[in-house]
Amino acid sequence: MTPGGGRDASGAGGGPLIDVHAHFHHARTGRADWAEVNEARFRAGERIGITYHVASILGSWGFSSPTYFPSPADVTLGNDAMLALGEREPDRVRMFVTVNPNYTDHALNEIDRCAARGAIGVKLLASRRSDDPLLDPIAAEAGKRGFPILHHIWQHRQREWPTQEISDGLDLARLAVRHPGTSFILAHIGGGGDYMHTFPAVVDCPNIYPDLSGSGADRGMLDSAVAALGASRLLWGSDLTMCTGLAKLRALDLLRLSAEELAGIRWLNAARIFPPGSFPRCARQTRETDPRGARTAGVQ
């Protein structure tokens, strides 16, 4: 058989599409192919029909400090690279500012510095358990600015794992309860661990929005997420595997969701939790295809 037989690569109803969980690389991550990886994301994004990549860079990706415990210097290095990429690609890239909550002053300064240059959300890794009080000033600052926090999550934490201080849905829920005015994106339900633990863990926290990203593409995962949380709580994303992202888009088509629910997962739910005006091309795209859509969504 021959791959890529020219089939339309889109799925789940068409229209705008926001990837709320994207990453890029830079020259000081120790990878000779860093620029190719970035270009591959754009190439695949074009084919899938991604309108915006909402992305972060995780320090030096382990080159000069650990990926999940980046030093303040590496946090700044990665954020600088992300700012530069966002400024180079204003029509298709938006930025999460990455912070390490063990360095509170540095984290708050990074949020302030990057917000001034266009960041629209905060990225937290696995540098500190998510219910630790050290996350409170960051969550409060994000809430004040209307920035959602994308938090790396291990679905069901049963023990410690090397290289990360992992958090699960229950841990994040404790933080979310303390900060009801802040939106939290629970990272990658397909990114490792037991997602069936996550859904009941966060169902009572309406300010937690799981994203669908991750290499895990279990049958039943999407159906269970929709059944447990409803389509209005879910966000589409890809993380490190855009092939599974596309597969999930196509699988969503089969869940008998309404057009509004599909649009919610594709982009509208994201547009509601990020600062107003973050995604102007989505509104334009919607106006072109459905003049009522953008107004109904309350998106500028």
Add this chain to the structure above:
Amino acid sequence: MIDVNTLVGPYPFRHVPHPDPDALLRVMDREGIDQAWVGHLPSAFHRDPSEGNRELQTLLSRSNARLRPVFAVRPDWPKWESALEDAAAAGAPAIRIYPPQWGLGPHSERMRELAFAAGARGLALLLTVKFEDLRQRHPMDSAGDLSAAAIRTLARTGHDVRLVVTAASRDLIEEVHWGLTPDEQRRVFWDISWVWGPPEDHLAKLLRTIGGERFVFGTHWPLRLAQTPRANLDLLPDDVRATTLADAASICLAARR
């Protein structure tokens, strides 16, 4: 198009929706798959797979010829030779083996005997590297992944051996492939169900370095979304989009029947 990596029956560690032949046939129609090689999922976790093989045969007898049975044959179980004959008689293109689940190490003499015997009958050996991501496994699911050493050992068993290795990722594929002679490499086929696409582009890199003729289409249904391998192919970069994968129907004598 043939999907070499499908199963029917429940999975012991989580609920899997509709793991039955009728659902599989509907999925195949939707995804444009002509034929599937079908194993019996519970048998991987049974001590004796014979009853599961019988159940598989019954399940598939109600379907049409698009679903070809792939029995499990355990070489450290008495009378495994007759199970192999049964598989050949049932028109199986391959047999499934589960060395980690059966506690058979990479240098198991029994496994080598089975590989040799299957090869002599033109049957491929179908291996499963993993059923689920390591990070989500049930505490009782402690068998671990199939090792590269186990695959290399089987590939070196003899000229007639044909391996179809499913659910492998790039690192394992490369570790095995470049640890074999060119002749041994030609005995091994990899399904693409767990190979990453962009932005890391593992599949594209493997097609460039190892070649499309070593890869076959597989979905890992019903455990994974059947849309995944097709999505991966649709996202290949332009320089490898025209690469042709191996035709599973031609990889061994039994598959051609």
